[in-house]
Amino acid sequence: MDRKRIRTTLVPAVTAALALASGAVALTTVSPAQALENGVARTPPMGWNSWNTFGCNINESLIRQMADAIVNSGLRDLGYQYVVVDDCWFNPNRDSSGNIQGDPSRFPSGMKALGDYLHNKGLKFGIYQVPVDKTCAQYFNSYPGATGSQGHEAQDARQFAAWGVDYLKYDWCSPNGTINDQVATFAKMRDALKATGRPIVYSINPNSIHSKTGPQRNWGDVANMWRTTEDITNKWDTGQTNGYPMGIQNIVNVTVPLASYAGPGHFNDPDMMEIGRGGMNDTEMRSHFALWAMMASPLIAGNDIRSMDSATQTILKNKNLIAINQDSLGLQATQVSNDGTRRVLAKKLANGDVAVALFNQGGSTTTVSTTTSAIGKSGGTVTLTDAWTNATSTTSGTISASVPAHGTVVYRVSSPGSSPSASPSASPSASPSASPSASPSASPSASPSASPSTSPVPGGCSATIKTINSWGGGFQSEVTVQAGSSAVNGWTVKWTWPGGQTISSLWNGRQSSSGSSVTVTNESYNGSIAAGASTTFGFTANGSAATPTATCTSP
Incomplete structure (x- = not known):
């Protein structure tokens, strides 16, 4: 029932x-x-x-x-x-x-x-x-x-x-x-x-x-x-x-x-x-x-x-x-305008782009419009990329579309020189596959550690590891992979654990380990990174929290 x-x-x-x-x-x-x-x-x-x-x-x-x-x-x-x-x-x-x-x-x-x-x-x-x-x-x-x-x-x-x-x-x-x-x-x-x-x-x-x-x-x-x-x-x-x-x-x-x-x-x-x-x-x-x-x-x-x-x-x-x-900012779109039929939403994105939804709540086709200034992208020509068709166009003022009844047109609005985010940028939450046999005595507490300083390699890539959470006997980290002055098509990140740590779960990458040495390669969906842009993968690990220096190479 x-x-x-x-x-x-x-x-x-x-x-x-x-x-x-x-x-x-x-x-x-x-x-x-x-x-x-x-x-x-x-x-x-x-x-x-x-x-x-x-x-x-x-x-x-x-x-x-x-x-x-x-x-x-x-x-x-x-x-x-x-x-x-x-x-x-x-x-x-x-x-x-x-x-x-x-x-x-x-x-x-x-x-x-x-x-x-x-x-x-x-x-x-x-x-x-x-x-x-x-x-x-x-x-x-x-x-x-x-x-x-x-x-x-x-x-x-x-x-x-x-x-x-x-x-x-x-x-x-x-x-x-x-x-x-x-x-x-x-x-x-x-x-x-x-x-x-x-x-x-x-x-x-x-x-x-x-x-x-x-x-x-x-x-x-x-x-x-x-x-x-x-x-x-x-x-x-x-x-x-x-x-x-x-x-x-x-x-x-x-x-x-x-x-x-x-x-x-x-x-x-x-x-x-x-x-x-x-x-x-x-x-x-x-x-x-x-x-x-x-x-x-x-x-x-x-x-x-x-x-x-x-x-x-x-x-x-x-x-x-x-x-x-x-998108890593995690922001919900805010309402730009709404006349009861035509509704416009805008969502700021991490690389400076803005996603705009032109939503027709009415029962017949109508034109839904906004402007670059209304969404915070005034001051020059911007590129509109249709999220459904990938078609692109440019504007320095009006953003509009003919939208069918109950339809929604979404544009990604980019300024010249903005670096696109890796697509998709899904980063599932941590979840170690190993099951604990008992409740640890210490509760998890957010205890971020400083990330190693790593400069982008011209024409290559760099990687930094940051601890974002730790608890008794384990921790969670995020690794940022950044392209240098040229786009990369595929990446490999390596590091060596300093104190016997072991990975229990990893997402947005493919991992192999040999002793204390760890190698992570890209998934099919996040290997291509535009020049200067980045993507992330994450993991949970057993042992005390550590942020070893990581290296990144690309083909």
Whole structure:
């Protein structure tokens, strides 16, 4: 039984806690503390979730098939790395010690084995749980038991870490709880995850059922990503402001005004994508993806990856939009203008470019326009690159396009001499595949180390290693590979560990080790770097944090 279908009959309509007038949102006075810094989700997470297509009808075979399809389709190499097993994966009963367990009939090999399978595929393991007594499926009596994390937060966090979980979706499935109750309760699992010492992306939904608090505060002190609205459905417009179910346009109306909340490690989450699930035409699905990319939203697919048609693949694999979404600044697009039909969004990018979305919310084709000065690129001629067609044009003033009903045109606006970012620039969050046997005594703490000073090599490349997080027995680092005065087509980075350190997980590169010597080569998608531009890869390692001097060579 689908909780989304039964929610319309079991849950009464609720007046939305929003006021959407002139593009503004009425916010409560609850203010965030310092942003959560757990070293993960420096760019919006990308991946796939089981719920939209399969609901409770999941099992080990299905998840493995989906993982295989993500790899074989090329989605993994574009950044789609988190495979999130949603509701209904668990045994309805905890064991005699109170431990949560996988359902032995659905996941006979166990949850750790599933995590190992995903890690061996170069993917990350995501799982679902709730902070109350019952999951959403249990609340709506479509799955037996009451196995939520309430009263078991630390125990469940340790179990997830032992299974090798890299991403936790934590869903408020209760009609009760004030916003302050939710903050305190969600913070319990935040702290429990931190205490495990394992880097785990923390995704929360404070919008389930009656408790639609997502847009009312900046949740960046509590989680890496947080839902902004009620559940999405595969329709363009349902007429809702923040009630179930939400169409694409309805979600955009709520999420656009929340741009100031987003940044590296903390993102607004407008819900899993509905691309490839019917209910919308191709223009609407393209807008869906383009707007999620512009809003720095997590790009979590919800379709059946095994049977994607060509239109769905073209949308989900758009490297230009993925690069905009995964830009290292982590900024959400801000609204430039909106007359109720024609909406313009602009997103500043790390290399100085600006991405501009011309969005037609009306029912017929219209021209949507802005100017270079309105987006902060005045003072000369700029180049416009169409994110869908790669066609280029120039302008020194007006930026406009004829946009079909419900369509979105996206331009990357570049000034002369700007260096393009590597595309795609997806940098999945850290997630070591080795599972800890026990919770480390020390909690992870952000402890950046100075990066070695390395000058670009004319005609070649350089590499610098920076520690961005450390904990008892391990650390996380980011490596920046920069081209010199000439573009490079392929790179190899090498270094030697000073004290017996070993890499446990690495992303955006291919690693080989021999003793203390480490060699990392580029992936297929990030080997080409323009002159003066850079790309990054990252890793987690066992041992004490170190920043050895790295060398870089190119063919």
